[in-house]
Amino acid sequence: MNTTQMEALISMVAVLGLFVLMTAPAVIGILRDRRIDRQLRQAKVAPVTEPPDRPAASRPEHRAAPRRHARAA
Numbered sequence: 001m002n003t004t005q006m007e008a009l010i011s012m013v014a015v016l017g018l019f020v021l022m023t024a025p026a027v028i029g030i031l032r033d034r035r036i037d038r039q040l041r042q043a044k045v046a047p048v049t050e051p052p053d054r055p056a057a058s059r060p061e062h063r064a065a066p067r068r069h070a071r072a073a
Contacts, residue, residue, distance in 0.1 A: 001009075
């Protein structure tokens with residue numbers, strides 16, 4: 001393999017690498033959109049029989065005793 005062929009090979013690999021680098025985000029986005037669409041279709045078809053469990057409350061209940069906070073000195 002002479003120098004010209006080696007330079008051509010390196011150039012082809014560089015162009016292929018740039019092509020992959022430029023198209024990878026688009027392909028990842030397309031796959032993500034397809035996954036979300038599939039999940040939405042499944043959610044639309046499957047009936048909900050029970051309400052989902054409530055997550056832990058981030059706020060205290062309405063009648064909970066107020067908390068006292070230490071004041072900065």
